[in-house]
Amino acid sequence: MKTILIVEDEITISRVLKAYLEKAQFHVEQAFTGDEAIAKYDALNPSLVLLDVMLPGKSGWDILANIRSKSACPVIMLTALGQINHKLTGLNTGADDYITKPFNAEEVVARVHAVLRRPAIIEGYDVKYFGGLKVDFRAHTVTLHGIELSFTPRDLALFLFLVQHPNQTFTREQLIEQVWGMDYEGSDRAVDLAIKRIRRALENWPVTEGEIRTLRGLGYQFVAYEK
Template structure:
């Protein structure tokens, strides 16, 4: 079986070499680079596996690299940062990071986080296509169409819609969404869910005041319904 590929974007030479060697001992195929531009090039050529992204890069701000990664590939991104303030971590997660780890960390901790994000992304790829009204959500192709028209989706919007579609007709609590879509994420609150639901409603051409597919149940959660039923 082929080893999982890791694109490691880390500007500190000592850390980069240590993590590369450690991950290879843990049976990963590693491409390690020291700049955001190099990392974007490698990630685009190797959309499989996972990206480990340091935010303190010399050429491009790490959050900008994250935005560009999310525009180009669907590869899971694990942010490695020395910035442990809540607002910065929340921003990274809201921009599409799948998880984060705060420096200093061990290779074993990084291994566990990589395995976790790969499990979650694998679960999405293994799901079947879901149809709810005019919506068709295909986790394997990572596409959403509405009445045959392809909709653009940010990664977290897609994950949120996919999870709700899997449980269509059932009220899903915000706690459940936080647990399933942002596991181990420090500083994430229900407001994060509200923001992503607002973005998702915009994609679907509806609002909280005039719901069509997404219906909130005050104090309970949200459910995705077939409006024609």
């Protein structure tokens, strides 16, 4: 049974989400402040975090940064702030999804199921080396000069897909459909943000060994020199 940590200071909302998630066969834990959220995250190692932005003490952004500093655990942001800049902030900081209040609890459960879907094992691939970059498809890990790089599950799935199809160009729409699935309901802008985060993770990978290229008006492609 997978554990979901709900970080939400509005008790009524937290209770409703807990009830719906437990009905969907999840084990649910709750936190109501930023400090409590970090402590429970470290103690529980949850499968996913539902994280409110406005919290007493540390904000949701602070908690997300703390989680991303040590884990690729999926995080779905919950907030009453519906402005596009807040959504982009969440996605650019490493959130896996973003839901604006008020929301339907059944929709939240559906989003949780969607985010928790792991990338399928890529048949016919094991480990590939591109200079100092090592991509292990079966372990779902990426290391650079022996140091494992941190990706969110969604970003990792996107990167593995591009590496699986070197020198092929994919539009945002193709990447959403083939990597994240047709049930993905976010903006295609999320692809650009994911590519930006991936490039940041690969910033110490020399361009002489490879890169993710942007083909203006066409899409993205992975170009590398396999060794």
